[in-house]
Amino acid sequence: MDVELPKLADTLVEGTVARWLKQPGDAVRKGEPLVEIETDKVSSELEAPADGVLEILVAAGETVPVGQVIARLEAAGAAAGVHHAMTGPAPVPAPAAGGLSPMRRRVAERVQEARARIPQGACVREVDLSGVDRGGRSWTAYFVKALAAAVPVENVGVAVDIPDGPVVPVVKGAGALDLDQLSAAIADLAARARARRLRPDDVIGGQFTVTNVGGGGTLMAFPLVNPGEPGILAQGVIRDGRCFLTLCYDRRAYDDYAADRLLARVAEELARL
16 A cells, blocks of 8 residues: 655645654554654654555655655565665654754745735734633633634634744634633644644644744744734733733735724733633
């Protein structure tokens, strides 16, 4: 059976074989982690689609288009073991130029693309959160809930920073979830992102993004809009019950007045929670 590079996101055209988790000639079982794949949106483990003996066709560190065959699984005892594309241990990829991982390189490329192609605007408000009773919930859940109601949208991406680069898993049906459910869903996605256990459908379908830039003490930031989305909401550090909230937006989706009204609605929704 051929093992192809899957389409891990709706806009994905290529991905990098980050690391083989099995060696050439290993007998693998269906569902076992086979290889780590990196894209500009996600780092994910690809599972073996069937039982078989592994033949590796694409070395770790190589970038290939979606649909390319990267390995084969031959039936035990078949002659494929004599014709391996690679023999010996699967190689470890060489360090990327400039110290960037393949994922961070692709993120940098997307940033350049976004700067060149998206006419971006931004507006900022200071919001009062002193009346919010968190009850152990994450702050991000509140901002996702407020944004989903204000736009309105159902699927909201949540930026998560991992060592290889930021990923944006998507909370599906965010508008219908209560704060406890949202907090649990965000925690689950963040934990699986950091453990490199995101599934392909975890990173597709986002309609807007929320990023907590205040986690490291940043007062405010102006992140770039993700291509294909109308905007991104950035929460700064919360001090004395207040924080700066930045809305960066694609001017093709919102003019300055509409964006300012949207951010005002987000603030109003926060006050209701």
